[in-house]
Amino acid sequence: MNAIIFHGSAPHATVDKFWYQNIAQSLTDSGITAVVVDLPKLDQESLTETLIRINEMNLVIDEDTILIGHSAGTNIIFALLENISIQAKSVYLIAGYSQPNGMRHTTLKNSYDWNKIKNNSKEFYIINSFNDPFNCDEKQGKILFDHLGGTLILRNDGHFTKKNQPLLKLLLKQYT
Template identity: 75%
Template sequence: MKAIIFHGSAPHATTGKFWYQNVANELNSHGIFTLVADLPKLDQEPLKDTLFKIKAMNLVIDENTILIGHSAGTNIIFALLEHLTTPVKAVYLIAGYSQPNGMSHTTLKRSYDWSVIKNNSNEFYMFNSFNDPFNCNEKQGKILFDHLGGTLILKNDGHFTQKHQPLLTSLLKQYY
């Protein structure tokens, strides 16, 4: 089994400031090969350029893959799921959104093929926050839940940028 984490649009996202590497280390320690995709231009370049870079990484995304995305990284997951031929094991969307939230995002598409996206994952988990400062809030989470089903978890954790995400880690334990 493997997991791929797609970070948000912060240019220093993979430096260890956020939770990505902690979650990757936890999963790796339990035998789940985990990669934090390094996309320093995420949300600063056209989506097609970001997807081209991901394709160049030669990632194998299949039925043994868990996809984890944070903020703008969730939009990358939607774009990937629209083109898969085999459903992934699970998708975790942290501070996800699919509607404009008052900010400019190059990862956000005008529309998504929700039926294809839904059929390309066995499970969806959405974490959104009532007090998200970037409007990736409970309303965005409800929109995702309405499209995808799964499990919607609403918290008061801002934009989920803390280094430790015990709830996410505990939910991922079902795979090891």
Template identity: 40%
Template sequence: MRRNAIIFHGTGANPGVAWYPWLGRRLTERGYTVEIPHYPGLNAEPIATFLPKVLANHAIDENTVLVGHSGGAALLLAVLEHIGTTVSQAVLVAGYSTRPNTGEEPVLQPDYDWAAITAHAGDLYFINSRQDPYGCDDKQGRAMFERLGGTQIIRDDGHFGDYGQPYETFPLLDRLIH
């Protein structure tokens, strides 16, 4: 069976930082076709104009695993709402569905069709930290979990990779993705 994975980086990041290259290699070794696109407009361009570009760039089907970190996880909510298929898995790392701090968050939609998101996600995981410096914390994960179901995993691991927090591997993700 053909399997593919798309890993969306966080706000201000790129495909070469944190655990993204490591996870890409691990999944490739396991037979996945992996995309780790670079989206410099993530959380800078309004989601209404940004999302159509993202959807046009990727073939997403029932054999797809979506992984998003921080702003990339917030992007996954919009992707899941607007695709016409159900993906195998979606993993939101340090994700959020409302403003996590006082900064602008153009990646967020004004509201979400939670039923459509649920319908388009097979296994759904939320991984958040109680100690996230940006507010993408366990409370944000809980708010999404309560609306969507799935599995919530809470750690004490900061932002799971950031400029001051090298996070070059993420074995939990490798174990969760089947």
């Protein structure tokens, strides 16, 4: 089993910020290969350029893959799931969004093939916050849930930037 973690908009969210490395280490300690994808120009270059960078990394996405995205990283997961032909094990969308939220995001597409995205993961966990300062809030979470189903969890945890993210560790407990 492997896990791929996509951070949010750079330069504010890099591989060493927030909870990304802690979760990756927890997964690795339990025998799951985990990588935090370093995208230093995320939301500063086009989505096409970002996807080219990701393709050059030769990441393996298969039926044993857990995809974890935070903020703009969730948009990367949507783009990847639209372009694969295999069903990932599970997807975690933390502070995800699919509608404009008042910020400039090059990763956000005007529309998505929700049926294809939904069919390319066995399970979706959507985690949003009522008090998200970047408008990746419960409304965005509900939109994602309406498109993808799965499990919707709504909290009062801001933008989920705490280094130790106990909620995510609890959800990933099923794999560790």
